[in-house]
Amino acid sequence: MKLTGAQALIKSLELENTEVMFGLPGGAILPVYDPLIDSSIRHILVRHEQGAGHMAEGYAHATGRPGVAMVTSGPGATNIVTPLCDAYMDSIPLVVVTGQVPYSVIGTDAFQECDTVGITMPVTKHNWLITDAQDIPRVVREAFHVATSGRPGPVLIDIPKDIAMQEMNWYWPEVVDLPGYKPTTEGHPKQIKDAARLMGEAKRPIIYAGGGILKARAAEALRELAEMTGIPVVTTLMARGAFPDDHDLCLGMPGMHGNYTAVTAMQESDLLIALGSRFDDRVTGKIDGFAPEAKIIHVDIDPAEIGKVRRPDVPIVGDCRLVIEEMIKAVRSDQDKNGNGKKGCKRWPTLDPWRAHLREYQERYPLVYEQFDDGPLKPQFCIDQLNALTPDDTIVASGVGQHQMWASQRWTFNHPYTWVNSGGLGTMGFAVPAAIGAKVGKPERMVWAVDGDGCFQMTAQELVTAASERIPVKIAILNNAYLGMVRQWQEMFYEERYSEVYLSPDLPDYVMWAEAMGCVGFRVDSPEDVGPTIEKANEVDDRPVVIDFRTDYREKVYPMVAVGTANSEVIVDPDTERLSGKS
Amino acid sequence: MNPTLEPKYHILAVLVENKFGVLTRVSGLFARRGFNIVSLAVSPTEDENYSRMTIVVDAESAPLEQVTKQLNKLIPVIKIQELSSDQAVERELMLVTVKSSAEARSQITELAAIFEARIEDVGYDAITILAAGRPEKLDAMSDLLTPFGIVELQRTGRIALPKLGRRPARLRAVKDQNR
Numbered sequence: 001m002k003l004t005g006a007q008a009l010i011k012s013l014e015l016e017n018t019e020v021m022f023g024l025p026g027g028a029i030l031p032v033y034d035p036l037i038d039s040s041i042r043h044i045l046v047r048h049e050q051g052a053g054h055m056a057e058g059y060a061h062a063t064g065r066p067g068v069a070m071v072t073s074g075p076g077a078t079n080i081v082t083p084l085c086d087a088y089m090d091s092i093p094l095v096v097v098t099g100q101v102p103y104s105v106i107g108t109d110a111f112q113e114c115d116t117v118g119i120t121m122p123v124t125k126h127n128w129l130i131t132d133a134q135d136i137p138r139v140v141r142e143a144f145h146v147a148t149s150g151r152p153g154p155v156l157i158d159i160p161k162d163i164a165m166q167e168m169n170w171y172w173p174e175v176v177d178l179p180g181y182k183p184t185t186e187g188h189p190k191q192i193k194d195a196a197r198l199m200g201e202a203k204r205p206i207i208y209a210g211g212g213i214l215k216a217r218a219a220e221a222l223r224e225l226a227e228m229t230g231i232p233v234v235t236t237l238m239a240r241g242a243f244p245d246d247h248d249l250c251l252g253m254p255g256m257h258g259n260y261t262a263v264t265a266m267q268e269s270d271l272l273i274a275l276g277s278r279f280d281d282r283v284t285g286k287i288d289g290f291a292p293e294a295k296i297i298h299v300d301i302d303p304a305e306i307g308k309v310r311r312p313d314v315p316i317v318g319d320c321r322l323v324i325e326e327m328i329k330a331v332r333s334d335q336d337k338n339g340n341g342k343k344g345c346k347r348w349p350t351l352d353p354w355r356a357h358l359r360e361y362q363e364r365y366p367l368v369y370e371q372f373d374d375g376p377l378k379p380q381f382c383i384d385q386l387n388a389l390t391p392d393d394t395i396v397a398s399g400v401g402q403h404q405m406w407a408s409q410r411w412t413f414n415h416p417y418t419w420v421n422s423g424g425l426g427t428m429g430f431a432v433p434a435a436i437g438a439k440v441g442k443p444e445r446m447v448w449a450v451d452g453d454g455c456f457q458m459t460a461q462e463l464v465t466a467a468s469e470r471i472p473v474k475i476a477i478l479n480n481a482y483l484g485m486v487r488q489w490q491e492m493f494y495e496e497r498y499s500e501v502y503l504s505p506d507l508p509d510y511v512m513w514a515e516a517m518g519c520v521g522f523r524v525d526s527p528e529d530v531g532p533t534i535e536k537a538n539e540v541d542d543r544p545v546v547i548d549f550r551t552d553y554r555e556k557v558y559p560m561v562a563v564g565t566a567n568s569e570v571i572v573d574p575d576t577e578r579l580s581g582k583s
Numbered sequence: 584m585n586p587t588l589e590p591k592y593h594i595l596a597v598l599v600e601n602k603f604g605v606l607t608r609v610s611g612l613f614a615r616r617g618f619n620i621v622s623l624a625v626s627p628t629e630d631e632n633y634s635r636m637t638i639v640v641d642a643e644s645a646p647l648e649q650v651t652k653q654l655n656k657l658i659p660v661i662k663i664q665e666l667s668s669d670q671a672v673e674r675e676l677m678l679v680t681v682k683s684s685a686e687a688r689s690q691i692t693e694l695a696a697i698f699e700a701r702i703e704d705v706g707y708d709a710i711t712i713l714a715a716g717r718p719e720k721l722d723a724m725s726d727l728l729t730p731f732g733i734v735e736l737q738r739t740g741r742i743a744l745p746k747l748g749r750r751p752a753r754l755r756a757v758k759d760q761n762r
Contacts, residue, residue: 180661181658303652307646
């Protein structure tokens with residue numbers, strides 16, 4: 001069967017079970033947009049290519065399937081570099097197709113030419129420039145395989161216009177043959193046994209669960225491991241929802257803005273069981289002072305993460321789910337053989353004193369804020385109300401900054417894949433398009449974006465996309481009229497010298513802007529309107545909703561570990577003692 | 584190991600797919616991860632589908648383990664071997680043009696003979712020498728030629744293959760060393 005390169009590309013995407021793609025056409029990608037008309041793939045026309053990339057990320061976050069985006073050459077390609085980098089940092093599977101100028105004119109500075117493969121090389125797991133239409137099915141097959149296996153990540157296929165128009169003989173490769181790519185998925189049995197032994201010896205162990213748990217679909221296995229050992233769990237920013245927040249063993253989020261107990265539990269522990277986490281600087285604080293007494297078990301599918309920051313005592317390369325399942329078996333057999341109570345055995349001591357110690361911290365250092373009835377409106381109160389008034393399995397997307405930290409700290413994530421955010425790269429403007437992508441992937445679920453006013457202004461135009469495609473996402477802007485996190489740093493570390501952080505609460509007018517984009521817009525100034533307005537927003541299901549919450553700009557994110565200090569120096573909210581009622 | 588005996592560099596023999604852009608992927612990785620390359624030589628192997636890169640990495644810029652693990656993540660990288668000096672045959676090629684008056688010419692050719700180098704070209708006031716050997720030998724030779732006045736010098740960077748040895752080769756395969 002003869003097909004054009006473009007037809008072969010679309011057919012290959014269909015065979016990879018692509019149900020939806022996000023994109024925006026242009027000159028060089030025109031030939032590929034033509035056969036799309038006859039395809040089963042739903043295409044969502046975005047208003048900016050960055051939106052396409054973040055939507056694909058949101059879709060991948062929520063569904064676990066690779067997000068697919070397609071854009072044109074030159075500026076189309078450069079506009080999607082940010083989402084690629086974001087996905088690379090957070091290990092999100094993306095397949096991005098970019099148009100390229102005809103192969104015959106590459107290198108001549110042709111109109112809308114840029115070296116897409118060169119530009120995206122450092123921010124993709126791999127990328128391909130197609131030079132022969134005959135290669136298309138093979139490359140698409142390889143691209144999906146690379147994006148979704150091992151440590152997932154974004155890949156890019158650059159297709160010159162003349163190659164898209166070239167004829168090829170259709171085929172579909174049954175197997176992927178990449179001799180240089182063989183991810184290790186099964187952990188080494190001896191290492192797993194050693195890990196079980198260390199767990200049995202520890203008196204103050206902590207499971208340090210990272211985003212890899214979610215990537216590996218390992219949430220259930222993690223729960224079993226935690227419950228059988230009684231080891232408390234911290235869930236990093238990328239792992240919120242990987243272990244239920246309402247579980248007795250859950251300590252919540254560690255790190256720079258983690259809660260006191262989670263941060264201190266890691267710091268005081270004698271064994272950290274790092275599962276799919278990468279010892280990010282935002283988690284560890286000053287590395288020399290991080291968890292000084294802890295032995296480390298480090299499980300990761302990417303061998304390069306192991307020993308990159310902190311040398312583990314037991315390194316295990318493998319898929320988190322497979323490794324944890326083996327760990328469960330190893331722990332069970334070790335507990336049977338050497339558990340405390342067995343004659344002469346001192347392993348698996350009770351962890352009751354450790355957990356009681358941590359519970360004391362939880363009581364003494366809760367997350368606090370104070371909402372007065374007559375205002376000003378506190379951002380934390382808005383998030384608590386949203387959390388209370390939405391279904392348990394609501395998907396929450398966020399941008400980057402104070403609102404992100406409050407959302408991550410305060411929301412009760414009881415299900416995996418309900419938290420969509422930009423962790424590694426910290427991409428402002430992520431929330432709106434990511435929420436749209438998540439809603440496309442999970443149309444039956446309620447999707448809220450918790451956004452900041454600064455973030456919202458970066459990608460808000462994608463609400464036009466959402467309105468025209470009838471994608472009813474809901475956006476809560478915590479509008480404090482500032483680039484809040486930057487303001488917080490200037491207040492705390494730059495002697496309150498506020499440089500270029502003021503944005504204004506009412507320029508733009510968010511309600512009018514929302515309505516101009518085909519959304520429903522609400523404004524909330526006072527605490528008593530928060531709940532009723534959220535309920536009104538929850539009822540809208542035919543278009544997006546935007547709520548402009550006018551929040552107190554003075555509110556800061558606590559606790560905080562300042563940059564360059566160790567996690568032993570957590571700064572808690574100065575009002576903690578008074579507000580925790582335990583003075 | 585006594586820290587003063589730590590090598591200043593590591594030699595990596597990297598087998599890669601012979602495709603365009605592979606050199607960029609490898610050198611780009613080194614640049615963005617802050618690994619310093621001392622020298623780099625690339626050429627096709629006996630199998631035209633593969634090329635071999637001999638990369639000499641500055642040992643102080645990054646732990647070898649990170650370098651090899653990051654390299655292994657590149658999809659066109661098939662295999663990496665670390666070749667330590669005593670377990671590898673290392674050679675390098677050097678072309679050097681030296682100022683050479685009529686009087687100096689015999690001294691230079693004598694020097695070349697000591698180093699088993701060849702005279703490749705002779706001009707009125709200069710001479711071009713080809714030398715091959717272990718990198719230290721080339722260092723010594725260029726030092727001794729310096730007083731005559733080196734006009735131009737070009738070295739290939741080292742290439743290396745594991746020593747065959749009478750005992751089984753003690754190659755350290757660096758892949759999956761955490762397993």
